[in-house]
Amino acid sequence: MQLSQTLSLQQRLAPQLIQSLQLLQLPTLELEQLIRQELEMNPMLELEEHEEILQEEETRDEEESPEAEEELSSEFDEEDWTEYLEDGFNMGNDHLREFEREDEQQERRREIKDTETLMDRLLFQLHMGVSTPEDRLIGETILGNLDGNGYLASPLKEVAENLNVSVKDVERVLKIIQTFDPSGIAARDLRECLMIQLTEKGLKDSLAMKIVRDHFEDWTKWRHRELCQNLKISEDALRDAFEVISGLNPRPGADLFAETPRTIIPDVTIEKVDDDYVVLLNDRFTPSLRVSPAYYALLKDPKHTSPDAKSFILERLDRARWLINSIEQRRSTILKVVNAIIKNQRGFLEHGISFLKPMVLQDVAEEIGMHASTVSRVTSGKYVQTPQGVFELKFFFDNKVASMEGEDLSVKSVQDKIRQLIENEDPKKPLNDQKIADLLNEAGIDVARRTVAKYRDNMRIPSARYRKQL
Numbered sequence: 422m423q424l425s426q427t428l429s430l431q432q433r434l435a436p437q438l439i440q441s442l443q444l445l446q447l448p449t450l451e452l453e454q455l456i457r458q459e460l461e462m463n464p465m466l467e468l469e470e471h472e473e474i475l476q477e478e479e480t481r482d483e484e485e486s487p488e489a490e491e492e493l494s495s496e497f498d499e500e501d502w503t504e505y506l507e508d509g510f511n512m513g514n515d516h517l518r519e520f521e522r523e524d525e526q527q528e529r530r531r532e533i534k535d536t537e538t539l540m541d542r543l544l545f546q547l548h549m550g551v552s553t554p555e556d557r558l559i560g561e562t563i564l565g566n567l568d569g570n571g572y573l574a575s576p577l578k579e580v581a582e583n584l585n586v587s588v589k590d591v592e593r594v595l596k597i598i599q600t601f602d603p604s605g606i607a608a609r610d611l612r613e614c615l616m617i618q619l620t621e622k623g624l625k626d627s628l629a630m631k632i633v634r635d636h637f638e639d640w641t642k643w644r645h646r647e648l649c650q651n652l653k654i655s656e657d658a659l660r661d662a663f664e665v666i667s668g669l670n671p672r673p674g675a676d677l678f679a680e681t682p683r684t685i686i687p688d689v690t691i692e693k694v695d696d697d698y699v700v701l702l703n704d705r706f707t708p709s710l711r712v713s714p715a716y717y718a719l720l721k722d723p724k725h726t727s728p729d730a731k732s733f734i735l736e737r738l739d740r741a742r743w744l745i746n747s748i749e750q751r752r753s754t755i756l757k758v759v760n761a762i763i764k765n766q767r768g769f770l771e772h773g774i775s776f777l778k779p780m781v782l783q784d785v786a787e788e789i790g791m792h793a794s795t796v797s798r799v800t801s802g803k804y805v806q807t808p809q810g811v812f813e814l815k816f817f818f819d820n821k822v823a824s825m826e827g828e829d830l831s832v833k834s835v836q837d838k839i840r841q842l843i844e845n846e847d848p849k850k851p852l853n854d855q856k857i858a859d860l861l862n863e864a865g866i867d868v869a870r871r872t873v874a875k876y877r878d879n880m881r882i883p884s885a886r887y888r889k890q891l
Contacts (some may be wrong), residue, residue, distance in 0.1 A: 424585040441747045442554075445754060446798040448687045452748070453706040455674060459744055465716050465737040469709035539603070539674065541566065544602045551800055553592065558794040559584060559594040561801065562782075565815060568879045569672015571606045571612065584780040584793060605673040610825045612637045618669045629665040640666070688814075689759050691770065697768060700759045702752060707765060710745050712738065757789040758799050762817050764788075769817075770885065773809050774837040779819055779830065822868060835866060843882060851885040 447455065459466055542809040548562040562584060566575040577595065581588045598607045604621045608614035612633060619630045632640050632648065640663075641647050649659055690701040716734050762785070768776030784798075800814035819831040839857055846852045852860070854873040861868050868876075877884070 425505045441743070441750065442795075442798060443794065444744075445749045445751050446801055448802045448804075449686065449703055449706050454753075456708060456710070456744075456748075459740075463737050463741055463744075465713050465734065466710055467713045469711045510738040511859050543598070543601055543606065547598065550597050550601070550780075555586070556594050556597075558797050559586060559591055560598060561797055563591070563595055563598055566597065567607060567674055568875075569881050570672040570878070571603070571608070571673065572880055573607050573609050574875065575820060583783065583820065585783050603670065603671060608673075611671055613675065614671065615666065615669050618673075619665075624665065627665070628652070628662040632662055632693050633666065634635075651850070653683070672784075685811055687804040687811055689755060690806040691763060691808070693808060698763045698767070700756055707748065707835040710741075711747070712741055712745075725773065745882065752792065754795065754799050755803070756793070758785060758796055758814070759805060761785045761788050762805075762814070766817055770808055775834050775839075775841075776820065777817070777831040778830070779822075780817060781820070782818055785818075822866065830866060832876070835861070835868065836880055838864070838866070839873060839876055840880060840882070843877075843888070846888075849889065851888040853885040 444452065444455070447833040460468070469556065481637060521760075543564050544561070544774065547557065547564065551560055559580070561579055563573060566580065573595070577588050577591045581591045584591075595607060599605075599617055601607070604618045606619055615633045616630065619625065620635065624630055631652065636648055636651065639651070645656065645659060648654075649656060652659075654662075676805055686703065686706075688703055690703065691698050692701060693699075716738075719729065720734055720738075761786040762780075763770065765778060765780050765784070770779065782793040782796045786796045789796075797815075800818065803814045804811055805814055816833075819833050822830045822832055822835045838861065842852060842857055842860060855870045855878075858868055858870045858873045861873070874884075882888075
């Protein structure tokens with residue numbers, strides 16, 4: 422019997438748990454829209470507008486007859502709904518204020534243009550294509566590490582270590598993502614990108630596939646004679662295969678971050694006060710909520726409230742209390758994450774990107790006592806105003822690069838140093854990737870030429886030959 426009761430409770434709570442996780446991921450403006458919908462649908466929920474209302478209801482409660490209280494207590498003693506209601510009265514923000522007028526809200530919403538980027542479509546396909554929170558976290562991390570061409574910029578081992586999962590699990594989720602539209606997305610290099618596209622076109626056993634899979638270097642260097650000899654094919658057959666390959670997309674993620682320019686409204690602000698930093702949540706679009714005193718009174722008047730009405734009110738009460746709790750939990754979680762960012766990234770806040778330290782989701786999750794997937798949801802699609810500008814929260818989570826002095830550096834800080842070297846180079850004698858690597862090594866940063874080339878590509882900076890000015 423006890424086992425049956427436990428299973429029943431888990432089934433009842435699961436949908437609300439899922440909804441709470443979804444609410445945690447919402448940006449401020451989307452949360453505001455959800456609150457407005459809930460206010461329209463749920464009579465037990467209302468805006469907390471005036472302190473006088475609370476005082477009137479407290480006075481009214483004190484004046485109610487002992488007989489009514491006793492009858493209500495006996496009827497609902499098993500669930501103790503009186504305590505349930507009173508607990509739900511002030512679970513919103515501590516301060517009371519008026520919600521912005523509708524016309525003001527409409528005016529502010531005009532600043533934001535709804536756009537769907539390629540990343541939005543990829544995230545939608547991910548949520549449809551995987552079923553567990555762990556796989557979603559792995560998938561979101563993979564998508565977050567795609568470069569401007571749509572290639573996976575981080576080794577699978579690095580992704581696995583950051584998430585504390587196996588490389589096998591990361592590779593399994595990667596294979597799922599590589600079936601998404603556009604074809605070739607999340608490939609690890611050009612060769613894999615083209616092979617994925619050929620496979621999806623039904624050309625797995627074609628001559629074009631054989632060239633890309635087994636003779637890739639000959640193809641990239643246009644070694645026609647060697648290809649014809651090694652494959653024992655005619656020049657016409659080779660030309661046809663080349664035509665098939667040339668019809669593929671070598672940059673499936675070219676539009677990955679393209680979107681209509683829009684005004685970003687930060688969800689949170691980091692401000693310096695004296696020698697410390699404080700976190701300010703943007704509550705402008707998030708009204709304080711409470712349980713409706715009018716419907717509270719109906720539950721305290723069992724003589725004039727039908728059983729069906731009570732059932733309806735209690736159902737809506739449960740939903741209202743869940744929303745108020747979830748909003749407060751969202752606020753608390755955001756504050757914890759941002760405070761952890763402040764603790765670990767003071768150098769960045771003071772001096773900029775070059776001082777950004779490596780930090781992964783698991784680090785913050787352990788520090789604040791939450792799961793890495795929760796931190797991932799909090800940082801997704803939310804922006805913070807800092808002394809250095811506005812950044813998405815997930816910007817602060819970055820992989821590490823070894824330093825010869827023993828102190829790890831973040832990838833973004835190394836990229837910033839590369840950018841600075843290129844900005845200050847002689848345009849008539851631009852620095853090639855090897856020279857940049859040498860300069861970074863002299864500065865104590867252990868990077869190879871290939872790493873410099875990858876970081877430069879990620880920043881969409883052309884190679885030295887294309888930067889040279891006559």
